Amino acid sequence: MSSAASQTTSSPSTAQQPLPSCAQVLMYLLRQYDVDTVFGIPGVHTIELYRGLPGSGLIHITPRHEQGAAFMADGYARASGKPGVCFLITGPGVTNAATAMAQAFSDSIPMLVISAVNRREDLGTGRGRLHELPRQQDVTRGFCVWQHAVTSAEQLPETLARAFQVMHAPRPGPVHIEIPIDLFPAPMQRPLADYRAVAPTALPAAAADTVATAAKWLGAAKNPVILLGGGAQEAGKEATALTEKLAAPVFQSLAAKGIVDERHPLCGGANLSFSNVRERIENADVVLAVATELAETDRNLVRDNYAFNGKVIRVDLDPAQLVCNANPDLAICADAKATLEQLLDALPTKDNTKAQQQTATEVEELLRGCRNEWxxxxxxxxxxxxxxxxxxxxxxxxxxxxxxxxxxxxxxxxxxxxxxxxxxxxxxxxxxxxxxxxxxxxxxxxxxxxxxxxxxxxxxxxxxxxxxxxxxxxxxxxxxxxxxxxxxxxxxxxxxxxxxxxxxxxxxxxxxxxxxxxxxxxxxxxxxxxxxxxxxxxxxxxxxxxxxxxx
The missing domain is CATH 3.40.50.970 (Thiamin diphosphate (ThDP)-binding fold, Pyr/PP domains)
Structure with a gap:
C-alpha cells in the first residue's frame, strides 16, 4: 500500500465519529424537550453525568442544599409552566430533596428529578457502598406521579419520553428517574443527532353533548357561580369571558389567584373560606367548578366542604378528581381552556350589561363582608x-x-x-x-x-x-x-x-x-x-x- 493510500484511509474526515455517552444523550434530549435550566449539586457519583453538560445549551444552577434545588425547580415550573429539572446525587441528595418534591406533588407541579443510584452490580447487595440507600425508589414512591430505574443506556430516550408525557397530563407532579452511575459514561448505539423528543399528547376536549348540557344549565341559571382552581392557569382569557357572558361571580383558589384579574368587578378573589362567600356558593343554582380539587387547601384550611344546593358541573383532566370531595351532577373530563372555549361558543350572546352591574354590586358587598372576617x-x-x-x-x-x-x-x-x-x-x-x-x-x-x-x-x-x-x-x-x-x-x-x-x-x-x-x-x-x-x-x-x- 502506498503512503498516499495509507494517509487517505486514516483521514479524520472519513473516520467514524465516536458514539455519544448516555449522559450526552440525556443533556441533548433535555434541550429537545425545551429544558433550558437545571438545578443541582455535583457529587462524586454524578461527575460523569456532568461530563455531558458543557456545550449542551443547558444552564446549570448550583443551590447550597438539594432541598433548595427542588424548591428552585418548583418555582421555575410555576412561573414558566414548564417542568423544573433537578440533578441529584445518590442517597442523601434524594432524601434532602424529598420535602420539596412532596410539596410539588401536593400542588401538582411538574418536576423532573434525575438522580444517580449505585452501580448495577451493587444494587441490592448491601455492600456498604458510598451513598448506598436500599431501595432508593421507595423513598420517593409516595410523592411521585411516576418513577423509573434505567437499567440500560438504550432505555433512556423512551424513559424521558414517558416522563414528559406524564408531566404534561392529566395531573402533573414530580417524576423520578434514577440512573446507575456506571451508565452515565456508557456509549449509546446511535449518533447524537438521531435522538428526538416526542411531542406531548394533545389535551382532550369535552364531548359535544356534555358541553350542550352544561351550556343549557348555565344559560338558564338565575344565580350561577364559577370556581377556578390551579389547573386553569392557561384559561384566564376564557374564564374572564365566560364570567362576563354569564354575569356570574368568579372565585379562585389560592393556586388560581390571578387567573382572572382580581380588579375585575365580577371577581371575588381567593376568598373561598369566608362565610358569606360560602353561603353564595351553596345557594347558587349552578356551580361551574373548573380544575379545582374543592379541597380544604382550596378553601384555605376550612375543613367542611360546601353544602351545594344547586347543580354542580365539574371540569378536570383527571377523572379521579371529578368525584373527589364533591360529587358532580355533570362531570367533564377535559382540558379547562378547551372546555371553556366550547362553552363560550355554545352559550347565546345577549346584552347582559344590567346583570353584570348587579353582580358587580353583589361582589363588592361580598368582599366587604370578607374583609370584616379576615x-x-x-x-x-x-x-x-x-x-x-x-x-x-x-x-x-x-x-x-x-x-x-x-x-x-x-x-x-x-x-x-x-x-x-x-x-x-x-x-x-x-x-x-x-x-x-x-x-x-x-x-x-x-x-x-x-x-x-x-x-x-x-x-x-x-x-x-x-x-x-x-x-x-x-x-x-x-x-x-x-x-x-x-x-x-x-x-x-x-x-x-x-x-x-x-x-x-x-x-x-x-x-x-x-x-x-x-x-x-x-x-x-x-x-x-x-x-x-x-x-x-x-x-x-x-x-x-x-x-x-x-x-
Whole structure:
C-alpha cells in the first residue's frame, strides 16, 4: 500500500465519529424537550453525568442544599409552566430533596428529578457502598406521579419520553428517574443527532353533548357561580369571558389567584373560606367548578366542604378528581381552556350589561363582608398588604412562605395575571420554600419577582442567598420578623397551651445578607416598603429586606 493510500484511509474526515455517552444523550434530549435550566449539586457519583453538560445549551444552577434545588425547580415550573429539572446525587441528595418534591406533588407541579443510584452490580447487595440507600425508589414512591430505574443506556430516550408525557397530563407532579452511575459514561448505539423528543399528547376536549348540557344549565341559571382552581392557569382569557357572558361571580383558589384579574368587578378573589362567600356558593343554582380539587387547601384550611344546593358541573383532566370531595351532577373530563372555549361558543350572546352591574354590586358587598372576617386580630398587618400592592409591579410574581403576613396576602393582595401567586401556605405547607422558589421563578421569567418569608422559615434555606448572588438576580426577599413562629404562637395562646419552642433567637439578617454579598436593609413602617423594593429591583443582586412585624 502506498503512503498516499495509507494517509487517505486514516483521514479524520472519513473516520467514524465516536458514539455519544448516555449522559450526552440525556443533556441533548433535555434541550429537545425545551429544558433550558437545571438545578443541582455535583457529587462524586454524578461527575460523569456532568461530563455531558458543557456545550449542551443547558444552564446549570448550583443551590447550597438539594432541598433548595427542588424548591428552585418548583418555582421555575410555576412561573414558566414548564417542568423544573433537578440533578441529584445518590442517597442523601434524594432524601434532602424529598420535602420539596412532596410539596410539588401536593400542588401538582411538574418536576423532573434525575438522580444517580449505585452501580448495577451493587444494587441490592448491601455492600456498604458510598451513598448506598436500599431501595432508593421507595423513598420517593409516595410523592411521585411516576418513577423509573434505567437499567440500560438504550432505555433512556423512551424513559424521558414517558416522563414528559406524564408531566404534561392529566395531573402533573414530580417524576423520578434514577440512573446507575456506571451508565452515565456508557456509549449509546446511535449518533447524537438521531435522538428526538416526542411531542406531548394533545389535551382532550369535552364531548359535544356534555358541553350542550352544561351550556343549557348555565344559560338558564338565575344565580350561577364559577370556581377556578390551579389547573386553569392557561384559561384566564376564557374564564374572564365566560364570567362576563354569564354575569356570574368568579372565585379562585389560592393556586388560581390571578387567573382572572382580581380588579375585575365580577371577581371575588381567593376568598373561598369566608362565610358569606360560602353561603353564595351553596345557594347558587349552578356551580361551574373548573380544575379545582374543592379541597380544604382550596378553601384555605376550612375543613367542611360546601353544602351545594344547586347543580354542580365539574371540569378536570383527571377523572379521579371529578368525584373527589364533591360529587358532580355533570362531570367533564377535559382540558379547562378547551372546555371553556366550547362553552363560550355554545352559550347565546345577549346584552347582559344590567346583570353584570348587579353582580358587580353583589361582589363588592361580598368582599366587604370578607374583609370584616379576615382582619379582626390582624389589623396591624393590613397597611403592609396595601404597601405590598403598591410595591409589586402589575405583572409581578409574588412568592410566599408559611408566615403570618402571607396568610393575609392570600386574600387581600390583589393579583392581575396568571402565574402571579406562588405559595406553600396550604397544601403540603412546608417552611423554607419562598427564598429558593423565588430564585427559580426569577430565573424562569422576565417578570419581576418578590419573595416573602418569615424569620423562622428563612433559616431553613438561608444559604440559597448565595445562589441568588451568583446569578445577580434583582430579587427583593422580604423577611417578616415576628421573633419566632408567630402563627403557631397565636394558636398556642388560643388553645391555652403554654408557649414552648416558638420564641426564637434570630441572627442579624441584614448583616448575614451582606456577608453573602447581597444587600440588606431593615424597615419598620409600611411607608418605607415601596422605596426599599424599588431599590432592590434596581440592583444587580438580591436584597434582603427585614420587616419588623407589628406586635
Amino acid at each position: 382582619w379582626p386580630g390582624s389589623e396591624g398587618r393590613y397597611p403592609w398588604v396595601q404597601a405590598l400592592r403598591d410595591a409589586l409591579p402589575e405583572n409581578g410574581i409574588f412568592v410566599t412562605d408559611s408566615t403570618q403576613l402571607a396568610y393575609n396576602t392570600n386574600h387581600a393582595l390583589r393579583l392581575f395575571q396568571p402565574r402571579s401567586h406562588i405559595t406553600c401556605t396550604t397544601g403540603y405547607g412546608t417552611l423554607g420554600f419562598a427564598l429558593p422558589a423565588a430564585i427559580g421563578a426569577a430565573l424562569a421569567s422576565p417578570r419581576p419577582v418578590i419573595g416573602l418569608i418569615g424569620d423562622g422559615g428563612i433559616m431553613f434555606t438561608l444559604g440559597e442567598l448565595a445562589a441568588a448572588v451568583e446569578q445577580k438576580l434583582s430579587l427583593p426577599i422580604l423577611v417578616w420578623n415576628n421573633s419566632g413562629y408567630g402563627e403557631i404562637r397565636d394558636f398556642m395562646d388560643e388553645a391555652a397551651v403554654e408557649q414552648e419552642g416558638v420564641n426564637l433567637h434570630a441572627p442579624d439578617f441584614v448583616g448575614l445578607a451582606r456577608s453573602f454579598g447581597a444587600e440588606g436593609c431593615r424597615i419598620d413602617s409600611p411607608e418605607q416598603l415601596s422605596e426599599a423594593v424599588a431599590d432592590a429591583f434596581a440592583r444587580k443582586g438580591p436584597t434582603l429586606i427585614e420587616i419588623t412585624a407589628p406586635s
